[in-house]
Amino acid sequence: xxxxxxxxxxxxxxxxxxxxxxxxxxxxxxxxxxxxxxxxxxxxxxxxxxxxxxxxxxxxxxxxxxxxxxxxxxxxxxxxxxxxxxxxxxxxxxxxxxxxxxxxxxxxxxxxxxxxxxxxxxxxxxxxxxxxxxxxxxxxxxxxxxxxxxxxxxxxxxxxxxxxxxxxxxxxxxxxxxxxxxxxxxx
Amino acid sequence: xxxxxxxxxxxxxxxxxxxxxxxxxxxxxxxxxxxxxxxxxxxxxxxxxxxxxxxxxxxxxxxxxxxxxxxxxxxxxxxxxxxxxxxxxxxxxxxxxxxxxxxxxxxxxxxxxxxxxxxxxxxxxxxxxxxxxxxxxxxxxxxxxxxxxxxxxxxxxxxxxxxxxxxxxxxxxxxxxxxxxxxxxxxxxxxxxxxxxxxxxxxxxxxxxxxxxxxxxxxxxxxxxxxxxxxxxxxxxxxxxxxxxxxxxxxxxxxxxxxxxxxxxxxxxxxxxxxxxxxxxxxxxxxxxx
Amino acid sequence: xxxxxxxxxxxxxxxxxxxxxxxxxxxxxxxxxxxxxxxxxxxxxx
Numbered sequence: 001x002x003x004x005x006x007x008x009x010x011x012x013x014x015x016x017x018x019x020x021x022x023x024x025x026x027x028x029x030x031x032x033x034x035x036x037x038x039x040x041x042x043x044x045x046x047x048x049x050x051x052x053x054x055x056x057x058x059x060x061x062x063x064x065x066x067x068x069x070x071x072x073x074x075x076x077x078x079x080x081x082x083x084x085x086x087x088x089x090x091x092x093x094x095x096x097x098x099x100x101x102x103x104x105x106x107x108x109x110x111x112x113x114x115x116x117x118x119x120x121x122x123x124x125x126x127x128x129x130x131x132x133x134x135x136x137x138x139x140x141x142x143x144x145x146x147x148x149x150x151x152x153x154x155x156x157x158x159x160x161x162x163x164x165x166x167x168x169x170x171x172x173x174x175x176x177x178x179x180x181x182x183x184x185x186x187x
Numbered sequence: 188x189x190x191x192x193x194x195x196x197x198x199x200x201x202x203x204x205x206x207x208x209x210x211x212x213x214x215x216x217x218x219x220x221x222x223x224x225x226x227x228x229x230x231x232x233x234x235x236x237x238x239x240x241x242x243x244x245x246x247x248x249x250x251x252x253x254x255x256x257x258x259x260x261x262x263x264x265x266x267x268x269x270x271x272x273x274x275x276x277x278x279x280x281x282x283x284x285x286x287x288x289x290x291x292x293x294x295x296x297x298x299x300x301x302x303x304x305x306x307x308x309x310x311x312x313x314x315x316x317x318x319x320x321x322x323x324x325x326x327x328x329x330x331x332x333x334x335x336x337x338x339x340x341x342x343x344x345x346x347x348x349x350x351x352x353x354x355x356x357x358x359x360x361x362x363x364x365x366x367x368x369x370x371x372x373x374x375x376x377x378x379x380x381x382x383x384x385x386x387x388x389x390x391x392x393x394x395x396x397x398x399x400x401x402x403x404x405x406x407x408x409x410x411x412x413x414x415x416x417x418x419x420x421x422x423x424x425x426x427x428x429x430x431x432x433x434x435x436x437x438x439x440x441x442x443x444x445x446x447x448x449x450x451x452x453x454x455x456x457x458x459x460x461x462x463x464x465x466x467x468x469x470x471x472x473x474x475x476x477x
Numbered sequence: 478x479x480x481x482x483x484x485x486x487x488x489x490x491x492x493x494x495x496x497x498x499x500x501x502x503x504x505x506x507x508x509x510x511x512x513x514x515x516x517x518x519x520x521x522x523x
Contacts, residue, residue: 078255078332079516081523108510115257123330148219148353149236149360149515149522169363169517221513226505235512236520243512251511252504263499263508270492273485335519345520353515353522363523371521406485 044162046072046154049139052111053132054121063132064160068099069182071175072154074147076108077119082151085170086127092172093131100179104133107150111137155182192447192460196282200291203283206241207231208348213238217356228267230275231284232396234342236349238356244345246319246396247338254323256331268399276407277400280390281444286344290389293382301384302431307392308442314341315395337395339367343378344389346371386429391442401441409445411438412464414457424449424458434458 048061064070073089075082093102109116117135124133134140154166155178163182167174207229210220220241229242245264252261271279280287294300314337323333338345350371354360381388390397404410411434418435425433427449430442434449435458450458459465499505517523 074514076510076514076516077330078251078511080328080332080334080518081516083328083330107514108507110506119256119330126329144514145221146218147514148217148357149517151517165359168357168359169523171363219513219515223509225512226509228508234520236515243508247511248508252499252507255507258502258504258507261499261504261508262495262502263504266492266495266497266499269495270489273488273492339519339521342521349515349520350522353520360517360522363517365523367518367521367523403488406481406488408482408485 042161042163046156046160046162047139047143048160049134049137049143051134051137051140053134054109054117054124059132059134061160063103064156065158067101067158068186069163069179070156071100071102071179072105072156073102073175074105074107074144074150074152074154076106076150077116077123078108079150081170083123083127085151085172086123086129088172090128090130092176093129100183102131104129104131105140105144106133106135107144107147109135111135155179192451196446199282200288203231204285204288207233207285208237208239209241210239214352214356217353228264229285230271230279232286232342232344232394233284234338234345234349236345236353238349238352240348244338246342247335249319250323250333250335250338253320254327254333254335256327259324260320268396269403272400272403273406273408275400275409276404276445277397277441277443278407278409278445279400280394280397281446284396285348286394287387287390287444289347290382290387293379294386296383298383300386303385303388303391305431310392311394311398314393315398319395340370341374341393343371343375343393346375387444390444391430398441401443404441404443405439409462410460411443411445411449412459412461413438417455417457419455421454423452423454427452 046061050058050060053059073082075086077083089102096102106120109120113135120133120135124130136144149168151170152166152168153175155163155175157163164178167178213220217238219236219238222241224241225235225243227242228245228248229240230245232246233240233242233244235243235247245268248264249261249268252258252264275283318336318341322336325333326336327333350368354364378389378393381392385391413435420435424435428434429446429448430440430444432440432442434440434443437443438458445460447460450456450460511519
């Protein structure tokens with residue numbers, strides 16, 4: 001009995017020490033952009049970023065400005081469900097009205113990594129995806145600091161603010177509904 | 188209270204658990220640590236999707252790199268596990284693995300206690316060779332990416348430490364659940380029940396990491412030492428052993444986690460555990476029978 | 478005992494070589510990327 005008590009006390013001390021010693025979740029906290037995905041309510045600013053797309057063209061958060069709603073699909077080359085939903089996303093992109101766009105963001109393709117860029121481009125070609133895909137840069141990593149899993153999809157207005165909660169997991173029907181609900185609201 | 192080997196071992200286990208899973212604050216929001224310590228593997232089995240995890244899982248790393256079209260096998264993860272195994276052998280399981288601690292705590296739940304038949308312990312080698320090493324390489328999608336089959340279909344540590352916390356904190360995830368999750372949840376329940384009834388059930392039957400460390404028990408620097416004479420064949424070491432080994436006959440068994448319960452049970456003090464053989468110390472404290 | 482230690486040291490050298498080779502061919506970043514953005518299917522969450 002005494003042994004168990006001693007062990008529990010030591011365990012509690014170890015956990016308390018560990019919890020105090022670690023005050024951050026490893027996410028990035030700067031300029032107030034640290035947020036937890038649960039706290040993302042309508043109107044959260046996704047932040048500014050600078051990066052390139054798969055063809056090397058410069059891309060910044062200004063890309064949100066000309067559309068009423070942007071579907072920002074965060075994916076990775078190793079993620080099966082991400083690649084499986086891309087043909088559907090590619091088809092949907094072709095039918096979109098002029099005030100909606102889909103943009104992809106890759107979490108495992110660093111800027112300048114020719115090998116990974118080639119792999120990502122091959123995936124886009126094979127799945128029929130022609131919309132812009134952004135690669136990782138420092139500012140993109142910051143923007144994605146609270147994306148825990150892929151695929152995650154954000155829905156942003158022309159100022160880069162979320163219009164509803166982000167969706168985790170592949171669900172193109174769900175994305176379509178979120179977009180049409182928002183467009184209804186705008187009318 | 189005496190600081191017996193077993194008490195010291197528990198303290199090390201708890202400290203290792205805390206060290207491996209230090210980001211406890213992440214549980215509240217269900218967020219995952221994203222810093223550069225996740226370049227490195229933890230010694231024991233600990234899922235990188237656990238919100239508190241500060242390192243990557245070595246088995247996860249093997250499958251991630253092995254399943255990547257550029258590679259095929261992870262030199263880094265294999266080298267890491269090989270190095271730890273040569274130094275510690277399966278003492279990693281006995282002292283440093285968080286899931287090992289969880290299993291030992293589960294075994295304290297009152298229930299009938301059983302031992303398992305030896306042939307079942309070979310299942311973990313099949314899982315290692317098949318799901319961890321070969322599947323990600325040979326079963327790939329059209330882009331050359333293979334799935335991490337052990338993580339995806341089996342690992343109960345991942346379901347418990349990562350899957351469940353993420354599901355509890357991310358309601359939008361629950362709509363995505365399908366047959367795969369039902370399979371993994373069933374395996375988790377089976378593992379939990381197994382661990383309650385059988386000491387370290389997962390270690391004995393399913394753990395691919397333990398399989399590797401166990402194979403290195405034959406060369407590990409941290410090991411069992413058995414005196415050449417003095418054994419009276421009383422069988423107390425075998426009865427004390429939680430891993431169903433006969434320590435006197437097979438001190439380098441691939442199942443031995445170096446917990447030292449056999450050495451503590453031996454009335455003749457001919458067994459010891461450690462880097463150095465300290466039997467002489469034991470004998471000088473006990474009765475000299477020679 | 479000497480033979481065992483020798484085998485162990487030889488294996489340690491192999492391990493060191495493997496780790497170096499792995500790091501040099503860029504395996505670490507693959508491990509890191511997988512570990513910080515979890516692929517949901519890979520942990521059994523569809």
